[in-house]
Amino acid sequence: MRGSIDVSIDLCKGCAVCIAACPTGVIALSSAVNGKGYNYAAAVNPDKCTGCTNCAIVCPDAVITVYRTKV
Amino acid sequence: MDLSAINNETNKVYGKSKLLFDKVMHFCPGCSHGTIHKLIAETVEELGIQEHTIGVSPVGCAVLAYDYIDIDWQEAAHGRAPALATATKRLLPDKYVFTYQGDGDLASIGTGEIIHACNRGENITVIFVNNAIYGMTGGQMAPTTLDGMKTSTTPAGRSHITSGFPMKIADMLALLPGVAYVTRQSVDTPAAVRKAKKAMIKAFKSQELKRGTSFIEFVATCPSGWKMTPVEANRWMRENMFQTFPPGDIKDLI
Ligand SMILES: Cc1ncc(C[n+]2csc(CCOP(=O)(O)OP(=O)(O)O)c2C)c(N)n1
Ligand code: SF4
Ligand code: SF4
Numbered sequence: 454m455r456g457s458i459d460v461s462i463d464l465c466k467g468c469a470v471c472i473a474a475c476p477t478g479v480i481a482l483s484s485a486v487n488g489k490g491y492n493y494a495a496a497v498n499p500d501k502c503t504g505c506t507n508c509a510i511v512c513p514d515a516v517i518t519v520y521r522t523k524v
Numbered sequence: 525m526d527l528s529a530i531n532n533e534t535n536k537v538y539g540k541s542k543l544l545f546d547k548v549m550h551f552c553p554g555c556s557h558g559t560i561h562k563l564i565a566e567t568v569e570e571l572g573i574q575e576h577t578i579g580v581s582p583v584g585c586a587v588l589a590y591d592y593i594d595i596d597w598q599e600a601a602h603g604r605a606p607a608l609a610t611a612t613k614r615l616l617p618d619k620y621v622f623t624y625q626g627d628g629d630l631a632s633i634g635t636g637e638i639i640h641a642c643n644r645g646e647n648i649t650v651i652f653v654n655n656a657i658y659g660m661t662g663g664q665m666a667p668t669t670l671d672g673m674k675t676s677t678t679p680a681g682r683s684h685i686t687s688g689f690p691m692k693i694a695d696m697l698a699l700l701p702g703v704a705y706v707t708r709q710s711v712d713t714p715a716a717v718r719k720a721k722k723a724m725i726k727a728f729k730s731q732e733l734k735r736g737t738s739f740i741e742f743v744a745t746c747p748s749g750w751k752m753t754p755v756e757a758n759r760w761m762r763e764n765m766f767q768t769f770p771p772g773d774i775k776d777l778i
Contacts, residue, residue: 456537457530468554468747468754474714491553499527506538507714513558514549515540522535 455524456504460494461516467491471508471517477501480508541565543574543594550588554754556744557586559711560653560720564624565593567724577620578612580605584626585660585746586653603634606641609648620731622649627668628658631693635667638697645702645736649727652694652739655746656765663749667691670768675749690768694741698775704735706774710743712758716771723773730778738778743769 458479465487471494472480479502482492494517496502504521543565551558568577574595581589583602590597600608605623613621630638630652638650657675658664664677668690672681682690698706705727709720720742727738743765745757752760 455530457527457535459531464548466553470554470712470754470758473755473758504537505714509538510714510717511559511711513551513553513555513562515544515558515562517538518531518536518540519538520530520532520535521537522530 454503454521456502456519456521457499458496458502458508459518459520460496462487462493463489464514464516465491465493466514467493468513469494470511470513474507474511476505476507477503541569543569545592545594547592549592551585552748554745554747554757555585556655556711556742556746557653559717560651560742560744561586561589561592563711563717563721563724564622564651566721567728568593568595568620571725571728573620573728576618577622578616580608580612580621580623582623582625582629584629584658586624586626587660589624603629603632603637605629606634606637606646606648606650610641610644610646613646613648617647620649620728622651622728624651625653626659627652627654627656627666627693628661631667631691635693638693639700642697642700642703642737642739645700645704647731647734648737649731650737650739651724652741653744654741654769655744655749656690657746657749659746659749663746668693668769670764673764692769694739694769694774697737697739703737703739703775704777705730705738706741707739707776708741708743708769708771708774710761710771712745712761726778733778735778741769743771
């Protein structure tokens with residue numbers, strides 16, 4: 454399985470619960486800030502994503518969309 | 525592999541519910557309220573009952589729920605959501621009616637309301653968000669505050685000698701014969717959120733069976749009021765709140 458996430462950067466509040474939920478260490482907070490001044494979630498290890506949806510399921514602001522495909 | 529080849533509608537496995545408006549929720553970063561709102565939207569969407577669902581929002585941080593989830597709503601006076609829901613359900617018995625209430629709203633100023641609505645076995649769903657304090661007004665002690673827990677009105681920690689014990693309202697309500705389903709859930713981990721979603725679907729569907737009141741307590745975080753990061757708050761909740769408010773079903777007559 455190969456997965457991929459898409460983060461709505463402008464809507465992210467940088468709470469980091471997705472980072473704790475990801476089993477493969479895909480996500481980290483960016484050093485850059487978004488329009489609200491938050492360090493937002495970013496896929497820093499995108500190749501490790503399996504598309505398990507854990508990160509998106511715990512996101513309180515529904516800013517993560519998850520895609521998955523067989524490779 | 526090129527990510528743009530994966531990111532298309534066919535491969536989408538999780539995205540924002542269509543019932544959530546394109547609005548940024550005002551909740552603080554990592555607050556459980558957001559995840560619980562999301563679960564309501566997903567539940568109503570999956571059951572296909574958007575045109576038949578009426579929510580009653582509380583006084584508290586969730587007061588603006590009607591701005592975020594695309595269903596019909598009413599806004600109750602503090603603690604009075606069960607009365608509004610009672611009237612709504614009795615007048616429109618085919619609608620799915622639920623209240624959304626914090627612990628200050630439901631277990632403090634509205635204690636009498638919820639006990640009597642449950643004692644009448646009103647065929648409604650109650651979503652009770654227990655973050656152990658009054659979030660909106662600055663983190664004051666609530667009846668659900670843990671023994672010894674520091675809040676803005678108990679800076680030395682709550683003492684049961686002067687302030688009583690944390691009130692286990694879900695366990696109390698489960699004793700009433702009019703209540704069909706009482707469960708305690710949380711939204712701190714992916715597994716917990718998946719379980720909570722099943723519980724919420726069950727609670728809404730129990731209205732079709734006319735079995736009586738369905739009640740879901742969410743043991744929840746208030747990272748701002750607790751003065752913790754969201755991830756620390758989730759951990760603190762598991763280590764401390766779960767002792768007094770353990771997750772799991774308390775009553776199931778469905
Ligand atoms: C009649 C009345 N009394 C008091 C208040 C002040 N007040 C607003 S929100 C609130 C407590 C909310 O706490 P809770 O229900 O736990 O919700 P949270 O904000 O934690 O989600 C209080 C006391 C009010 N708005 N109306
Ligand atoms: S979908 Fe799963 S593997 Fe991919 S970033 Fe999210 S939590 Fe990590
Ligand atoms: S004050 Fe607490 S309950 Fe209210 S939005 Fe902020 S974190 Fe959530």
